[in-house]
Amino acid sequence: MFTILEKRDLADKICEYVFEAPLVAKKARPGQFVILRLDEEGERIPITLADTDPKTGRIKIVVQAIGTTTNRLHCFEKGDAITDIIGPLGTPTHLDGFKKAICVGGGVGIACIHPIAKELKAMGVQVTSIIGSRCKDLVFFEDEMRAASHELIVTTDDGSYGKKGLVTGPLAELLQGVDKADVVFSVGPVIMMREVAKATKPYEVKTYVSLNPIMVDGTGMCGACRVSVGGVTKFGCVDGPDFDGHQVDFDLLMKRLAMFKEMEQQSLGLWQKEGCKCHK
Ligand code: NAD
Ligand code: FES
Numbered sequence: 001m002f003t004i005l006e007k008r009d010l011a012d013k014i015c016e017y018v019f020e021a022p023l024v025a026k027k028a029r030p031g032q033f034v035i036l037r038l039d040e041e042g043e044r045i046p047i048t049l050a051d052t053d054p055k056t057g058r059i060k061i062v063v064q065a066i067g068t069t070t071n072r073l074h075c076f077e078k079g080d081a082i083t084d085i086i087g088p089l090g091t092p093t094h095l096d097g098f099k100k101a102i103c104v105g106g107g108v109g110i111a112c113i114h115p116i117a118k119e120l121k122a123m124g125v126q127v128t129s130i131i132g133s134r135c136k137d138l139v140f141f142e143d144e145m146r147a148a149s150h151e152l153i154v155t156t157d158d159g160s161y162g163k164k165g166l167v168t169g170p171l172a173e174l175l176q177g178v179d180k181a182d183v184v185f186s187v188g189p190v191i192m193m194r195e196v197a198k199a200t201k202p203y204e205v206k207t208y209v210s211l212n213p214i215m216v217d218g219t220g221m222c223g224a225c226r227v228s229v230g231g232v233t234k235f236g237c238v239d240g241p242d243f244d245g246h247q248v249d250f251d252l253l254m255k256r257l258a259m260f261k262e263m264e265q266q267s268l269g270l271w272q273k274e275g276c277k278c279h280k
Pocket of ligand 1: 048105106107108109112132133134155156157165166167168187188189190191192195196210211212241
């Protein structure tokens with residue numbers, strides 16, 4: 001069992017959870033994820049690590065309540081325990097050999113870009129981060145991202161905080177500058193990562209995107225997480241989650257992510273109708 005040591009509301013339906021998971025904290029590298037199960041019969045959900053501390057053995061994740069399991073987790077409080085945390089899973093983000101990086105995080109993806117920016121800065125790389133949310137109330141991790149970057153640009157779609165517009169606005173300006181970055185890391189909605197990759201392509205700036213395909217085992221056995229990269233089938237869970245953004249077939253990924261939408265809605269509707277029985 002893994003007990004929730006801390007729970008913090010970051011924004012509407014977005015919470016940060018801290019668990020004690022010493023083995024995960026000791027081994028995890030930026031870009032890796034864990035798979036959670038709330039109870040014995042629970043669905044397995046992959047969540048990218050937002051932070052780890054090998055000294056205290058603590059890990060931090062940020063979860064948005066969207067589907068049944070994430071809404072159920074939302075009902076858990078500090079002191080409650082979940083059955084499983086498996087990890088760290090996935091191939092760590094490739095961070096070596098860069099001098100100047102741009103880290104782009106959109107929505108919940110901001111939590112996932114955080115360990116990447118933090119590690120790059122610790123390695124001596126010049127880090128400019130862009131984080132984007134739909135509105136002021138959904139902005140989170142601003143302090144964490146400021147600490148993890150040399151420069152931080154915050155955007156909101158509606159202009160209620162920071163620069164008005166999407167993350168790709170400031171990204172385009174940075175790419176047009178003289179002293180260009182040699183790498184861009186991007187985590188967020190698929191459509192955002194596609195647009196980031198489109199923006200960097202003409203400048204031939206290496207661009208990594210962190211894909212979030214449907215996963216089951218997370219260890220390369222089921223094939224549920226198939227993605228197409230450069231015309232070759234890859235498994236998101238073991239070959240990724242990071243891939244070359246200029247090679248990813250984003251349209252296929254979006255189609256595959258939509259495959260179970262109806263069932264996901266039905267499941268959530270049923271859970272909401274029955275009322276939350278969860279862990280109590
Ligand atoms: P959102 O829809 O609120 O978008 C967040 C930001 O992304 C926007 O504010 C904007 O700046 C940017 N964006 C959105 N559409 C864009 C476009 N067409 N062009 C350029 N920029 C655009 O995001 P959300 O509701 O928080 O959703 C987060 C999504 O990220 C979820 O679908 C989740 O599955 C995914 N996610 C992915 C990972 C991953 O590992 N790839 C991790 C966490 C979350
Ligand atoms: Fe099963 Fe990747 S999730 S192979």
